[in-house]
Amino acid sequence: MADPFRPVFEALKQVADGLIMANQGIIAANEGIKTLVNAVLSAREEHEDLRKTVHRVESLVIAQGHDLRALRDRLDSRE
Numbered sequence: 001m002a003d004p005f006r007p008v009f010e011a012l013k014q015v016a017d018g019l020i021m022a023n024q025g026i027i028a029a030n031e032g033i034k035t036l037v038n039a040v041l042s043a044r045e046e047h048e049d050l051r052k053t054v055h056r057v058e059s060l061v062i063a064q065g066h067d068l069r070a071l072r073d074r075l076d077s078r079e
Helices: 006-078
Strands: none
């Protein structure tokens, strides 16, 4: 005589396998989210570093412009 509960247990095994696969998908998605967040944080840090570097370069260019103007004024005053 066949076990009347066998189909139920087989179905439960299939459900369990499906849940395991779904859980693996969730874990993979979470890893993807963490990778994305790390990339965004890194990009923001690089952006801030570049902003500071650009500011320093701008300050240097302005200072050199002042130095060149002063040098030109001194040369013009000698004439």
